[in-house]
Amino acid sequence: MELEEMKASWEALSKKVEKQEQLTTQMIENMTTQNFKSRLNKIGNWELAGTMICYAGAAYLVISFNKISQVYVQVFAIICMAILFVLPIISLMFLRGMGNLNISEKSYAETITAYAGQKIRFQKFQKLNVLFTVCLMVMAMPVLMAIQGKDLGKVSYYWSVIFPVMLVVFLWNGLVGAPLLRPDA
């Protein structure tokens, strides 16, 4: 089928499609009300749940901070709080990134470029996210133990076995697992 034949078939299709009247006045009116929920910049339940969990974790660390006496554990706790606070904000900013779009002003080619750019930035952020998660997991352990009044030094094999294994697992996840998290993977 040549392009010209395709055009003829398309014209035949157009004639049929243009005859149909599926949209009623009521349906169009519903889509123009302020109550209509646009899905383009909607934040999903999973993202909201993740944000709540992170903030709950950060709040727990803030409340329990005075139970931590060792300086290096306090530093770990502050870093953990910062990660738990900042990561959801960046994540939500990505999701809301489309809220500022001017769909009627941009040309199709500009929109494709912006779409590709956002996709690349999102992929980079996901890789960074995994690295931050590794840091969080490594540092959260001594912090949580200190809050519960336990001494990490007294946990058998923590520094010699548990910590190195945990580090290897998370680094592997960060280097090998991150590409699998891509939206188009």
Add this chain to the structure above:
Amino acid sequence: MDKKELFIKVIKENEGLIFKVTTLYTNSPEDRSDLSQEIIYQLWKSFGSFNEQSKLSTWMYRVALNTAIYHLKQNKRGIATTPIDIDALRFADEKDTEAEERIKMLYQHIQLLNLLEKGVILLYLEGKSHEEIAAIIGLSVTNVGTRISRIREKLKTQIVKTK
């Protein structure tokens, strides 16, 4: 006629345009319905700022195509790659198997094109001039001509491969 009445009239008169864009950029009737609603919502949002110096169809295609791209992103499903559900085209009243096959084949080949080519070919098939395609897509008129020639070659190769 107030703004909303005018908008409803415009949408009803151009229902086919929205239908063709949504069919080309989605995989399922649910997706098609979602995208259709989103396009109408985005058109309504920018209806007030619509510059009447540009053609109504240029503005509508621009909003519809741009919304389709962001709808892909939202759904994380990528570009539609499955053949169109022919029932959606309402052929039931006049059964024409040959026409159905041609349309199916046409859609299958268009689905294999990239996003930019897909937009260009849609507008070309809609009978838009190179100037209008250039205005909607954001390319120069010469570039539109070159792209159409390349798409023509690409489609030829695809058809030969599938034979």
